[in-house]
Amino acid sequence: MRHRLRDPVAGLLFVLPVLVLFLIFRIFPSLGAAGMSLTDWNIGGEWSFIGADNYVRLLDDVNFWLSLRVTLVYAAIYVPLTVVVSLGTALLLNQVVFMRGLFRGMLFLPYVTSFVLAGVIWRWIYEFDGLINGLLAHAGLGPVAFLQETSLVLPALAVVSVWKGFGYSMLILLAGIKSIPASYLEAATVDGAGAWQRFRRITLPLLKPTLFFVLVIETISAFQVFDTIYVMTGGGPARASYSLIYGIYDHGFRSFDFGYAATWGMVLFAIVLVVSLIQRRFMGRGEV
Amino acid sequence: MTAAAARRVRWPLIALLGLLSVLTVSPFVAMVVVALTPAGKPTVPSQWPDSLTFDNLTRVLSSSGFVDWTLNSVVYSVVSVVVILLTASMAGYAFAKKRFPGRDAMFWTFLATMMVPFQATLIPTFVMVNSLNGVDTFWGLIVPTLANAQAVFLMRQFILGLPDELFDAAKVDGASELRVYLTIVVPLTRPIMATLGVFVFLWHWNDFLWPLVVGQSDATRTLTVGLTTLRTEETQLSLLMASATISVVPCLLVFFLLQRYLVNSIAMTGFK
Numbered sequence: 001m002r003h004r005l006r007d008p009v010a011g012l013l014f015v016l017p018v019l020v021l022f023l024i025f026r027i028f029p030s031l032g033a034a035g036m037s038l039t040d041w042n043i044g045g046e047w048s049f050i051g052a053d054n055y056v057r058l059l060d061d062v063n064f065w066l067s068l069r070v071t072l073v074y075a076a077i078y079v080p081l082t083v084v085v086s087l088g089t090a091l092l093l094n095q096v097v098f099m100r101g102l103f104r105g106m107l108f109l110p111y112v113t114s115f116v117l118a119g120v121i122w123r124w125i126y127e128f129d130g131l132i133n134g135l136l137a138h139a140g141l142g143p144v145a146f147l148q149e150t151s152l153v154l155p156a157l158a159v160v161s162v163w164k165g166f167g168y169s170m171l172i173l174l175a176g177i178k179s180i181p182a183s184y185l186e187a188a189t190v191d192g193a194g195a196w197q198r199f200r201r202i203t204l205p206l207l208k209p210t211l212f213f214v215l216v217i218e219t220i221s222a223f224q225v226f227d228t229i230y231v232m233t234g235g236g237p238a239r240a241s242y243s244l245i246y247g248i249y250d251h252g253f254r255s256f257d258f259g260y261a262a263t264w265g266m267v268l269f270a271i272v273l274v275v276s277l278i279q280r281r282f283m284g285r286g287e288v
Numbered sequence: 289m290t291a292a293a294a295r296r297v298r299w300p301l302i303a304l305l306g307l308l309s310v311l312t313v314s315p316f317v318a319m320v321v322v323a324l325t326p327a328g329k330p331t332v333p334s335q336w337p338d339s340l341t342f343d344n345l346t347r348v349l350s351s352s353g354f355v356d357w358t359l360n361s362v363v364y365s366v367v368s369v370v371v372i373l374l375t376a377s378m379a380g381y382a383f384a385k386k387r388f389p390g391r392d393a394m395f396w397t398f399l400a401t402m403m404v405p406f407q408a409t410l411i412p413t414f415v416m417v418n419s420l421n422g423v424d425t426f427w428g429l430i431v432p433t434l435a436n437a438q439a440v441f442l443m444r445q446f447i448l449g450l451p452d453e454l455f456d457a458a459k460v461d462g463a464s465e466l467r468v469y470l471t472i473v474v475p476l477t478r479p480i481m482a483t484l485g486v487f488v489f490l491w492h493w494n495d496f497l498w499p500l501v502v503g504q505s506d507a508t509r510t511l512t513v514g515l516t517t518l519r520t521e522e523t524q525l526s527l528l529m530a531s532a533t534i535s536v537v538p539c540l541l542v543f544f545l546l547q548r549y550l551v552n553s554i555a556m557t558g559f560k
Contacts (some may be wrong), residue, residue: 006384008389011382012382014378014382014469015394017379018435022437025435026404026409027414029416032412092305093305095301096305098298108547109316109440110312117535124529130480131318133333134334147409151379170558171555173553210517226407230500249501258415265410273403
């Protein structure tokens with residue numbers, strides 16, 4: 001009978017380190033974020049309970065609505081672009097056998113680097129005397145003010161994130177494409193279906209769950225854009241790239257207005273929660 | 289379709305794929321070319337540099353700030369890999385093979401925390417670490433990033449697939465719990481631990497927001513944060529690109545040595 005007691009005690013001891021880390025650094029701050037959003041909290045650690053004042057202030061804050069718009073526009077550019085690029089490269093990799101490993105490695109390479117590095121390189125690429133404008137000058141064109149033009153800055157930033165991250169979704173989609181039984185496609189070929197028809201009628205429908213997963217993951221990452229903005233634009237020009245997370249950072253670590261910054265964080269939490277719940281609803285249970 | 293016809297169709301696809309691959313790596317190539325261009329000399333895109341030099345790289349490597357940031361990044365990444373592998377494999381084992389009160393509730397709570405983005409809890413985490421005097425210290429930098437739900441989840445799923453008989457047999461033989469962990473769990477989870485270790489290393493080496501707010505001096509500043517303090521106005525472009533090049537070397541090593549590993553684990557687990 002000894003092992004009856006031994007199992008629970010050992011089990012609890014084995015989870016204890018993770019349990020302590022989670023309680024202190026994940027669960028407590030999650031509750032703390034909700035609590036802090038109801039306070040006026042400054043750098044000295046002094047705070048006072050102010051109820052829903054921060055939320056009222058948020059609704060009245062022009063910069064908040066602007067940052068929401070910036071984040072949504074950015075996501076609307078980034079998500080379709082990255083899905084198209086990763087699906088396109090995955091389909092190409094699936095078709096090509098010649099040097100496939102090399103091509104896959106080259107396409108995946110930026111994924112293992114940091115967004116900061118991507119930002120440092122692309123800040124130069126976009127500059128007036130940088131790579132793109134230099135090449136345009138050879139052709140007698142330009143210069144284009146990628147990061148100084150309010151209408152160009154979000155597409156320019158989205159391109160950097162697509163470049164840095166599409167390798168991940170490409171691999172997920174490639175695995176999805178490979179799991180489609182070859183016999184389906186062969187049968188369609190025998191029936192005289194062309195390449196486009198096979199893609200449209202077989203590959204795409206069977207790839208739908210994988211595509212949906214990629215869509216959700218990329219949407220969530222679009223809402224979390226920060227590193228490249230910090231490095232390349234500082235939220236500018238004229239707040240044209242002032243994203244939600246940039247707002248959290250700005251209020252928290254430039255103005256040290258912690259209560260209000262936590263309120264911005266709650267908005268991010270709400271958005272990610274909604275996207276996750278939509279995912280669960282459509283993907284069904286069992287996938288976690 | 290004949291084989292010859294199939295080959296005809298493939299060549300444009302190969303050309304397109306090759307072009308996209310070259311375009312994808314070209315920013316890195318440009319970065320390295322600029323890093324190897326003698327300081328102040330013309331380089332891409334206006335012209336190909338007349339001569340190449342390692343001067344910029346050695347200058348960067350001999351500047352104290354850069355060396356500090358690199359060592360800090362090494363500490364941040366390596367300590368995190370070791371602690372996360374250890375704690376996550378222990379917890380994964382308990383969640384998969386042990387019965388104890390509150391096990392399932394605890395596990396689902398861990399998973400639920402994955403839905404709370406770290407950035408949403410950035411402020412309370414910082415305030416807490418600050419009140420414990422952890423700002424600009426190594427423990428303040430590292431410890432809050434060690435609670436990793438993805439790691440626990442992955443370990444638990446993997447250990448769930450190991451046969452129960454292994455653990456029962458060890459118990460019948462009178463092996464202690466610690467012995468079971470060290471002689472059964474650790475050796476059998478080696479492949480998944482290697483994969484997880486690679487990902488945790490990359491996450492921490494490339495991490496930015498938390499090191500940015502908590503590492504406020506060169507004593508704890510990591511490479512990513514240090515890179516952002518180098519502005520083109522004050523730093524010559526060739527030195528900036530030399531710093532960037534060196535900062536990416538560990539990622540490239542991981543990439544070249546373990547690419548197959550990374551690729552397979554993303555395809556199989558959706559690990560990000």
